[in-house]
Amino acid sequence: MFFWNDDVDGVRRAFTDRSGGVSEIPYAGLNLGGHVGDAPEAVRENRVRVATELGVGLDRLVFMDQCHGADVAVVTEKPSGPLAVDGIVTAEPDLALAALVADCTPILLADVRAGVIAAVHAGRPGMTKGVVPQAISAMRDLGANSISAAVGPSVCGRCYEVPLEMREVAASVRPESSAVSWTGTPAIDVAAGVVAQLREAGVSDLTWVAGCAREEASLYSYRRDGATGRFAGVIVRSSS
Numbered sequence: 001m002f003f004w005n006d007d008v009d010g011v012r013r014a015f016t017d018r019s020g021g022v023s024e025i026p027y028a029g030l031n032l033g034g035h036v037g038d039a040p041e042a043v044r045e046n047r048v049r050v051a052t053e054l055g056v057g058l059d060r061l062v063f064m065d066q067c068h069g070a071d072v073a074v075v076t077e078k079p080s081g082p083l084a085v086d087g088i089v090t091a092e093p094d095l096a097l098a099a100l101v102a103d104c105t106p107i108l109l110a111d112v113r114a115g116v117i118a119a120v121h122a123g124r125p126g127m128t129k130g131v132v133p134q135a136i137s138a139m140r141d142l143g144a145n146s147i148s149a150a151v152g153p154s155v156c157g158r159c160y161e162v163p164l165e166m167r168e169v170a171a172s173v174r175p176e177s178s179a180v181s182w183t184g185t186p187a188i189d190v191a192a193g194v195v196a197q198l199r200e201a202g203v204s205d206l207t208w209v210a211g212c213a214r215e216e217a218s219l220y221s222y223r224r225d226g227a228t229g230r231f232a233g234v235i236v237r238s239s240s
Helices: 040-054 124-129 131-141 164-173 190-200
Strands: 002-008 011-016 072-074 087-090 096-101 105-111 116-122 148-151 178-180 186-188 205-208 231-237
Touching: 011 040, 011 105, 040 096, 040 231, 072 131, 087 096, 087 131, 096 105, 105 131, 105 190, 105 231, 116 124, 116 131, 116 231, 124 131, 124 164, 124 190, 131 190, 148 190, 164 178, 164 186, 164 190, 190 205
Parallel strands: 072 087, 096 116, 148 205
Antiparallel strands: 002 011, 011 231, 087 116, 096 231, 105 116, 105 148, 178 186
16 A cells, blocks of 8 residues: 555655555556546545545545646645645644655655645646745745655656756756656656755755656556556644
C-alpha cells in the first residue's frame, strides 16, 4: 500500500503504491484516481483502504479536482463538491489530505507545533506557476513557521523529455529543473525545481523520496503506460 511512509509527532505522511488494491487492468492495484475510467466501486474501496490505514473515515479523506494550476484552498472539512485546486491546507486534526499523481510531484508539508498540514500536486505547470510557494504562504497565514516537507516519487529528469522551448521556460523559473533525457534531448526535472522552491521558501527539514514513477513498476506512470491509475501523497495530523 505504501511506497514510503512515516509517523512523527502525530503527523502521518505517506506515498502510496499499486499494492493492496482491488482495481483491475489497466489500473491494476490501488488506483485512487476517480477520473481515469476505473470502476467507481473499485476506486471507492481503494480509498476506503487508505483512509482506514490512516485511521480516518472516508468522509475525512480530502482529494482535489486538480487542474495544473497554482490555486490553494484552506479546508476545515471534506468539501461537498469538486475542489478545483492543486494544493490543500488544513489546521483540523484527523482530516487527511491527498494529492493524486501519475508522474507529477506530490508534496506533503507540515508544521507540527502549529498543527498545520498541506498536500500539493505539482506538475510542470504547477511548478512554474508557483503552487508550492502558494501553499507555504497559506500555511503561514494559519500560523505555520517551522515547516517540514516530504517530496514524493515522480517522473525523473532523465525520463521527462520535452521540447527545448518548454525546458527553457521551466529553467527560467527554476534553473535546477533543467535536465537532459536518457537520449540526450531536452528534459525537465520537476521535483528538482520543487525542492529548490522549498529551500528558497525556508524549508530546511526536507525529505526527498527516491524513485522515478516511469521506472518503478510499483507506481503509476502516465508517460510509461498511457491508460493507468493514480497513486497519492497523503498526510494527516492525529488529534490523539
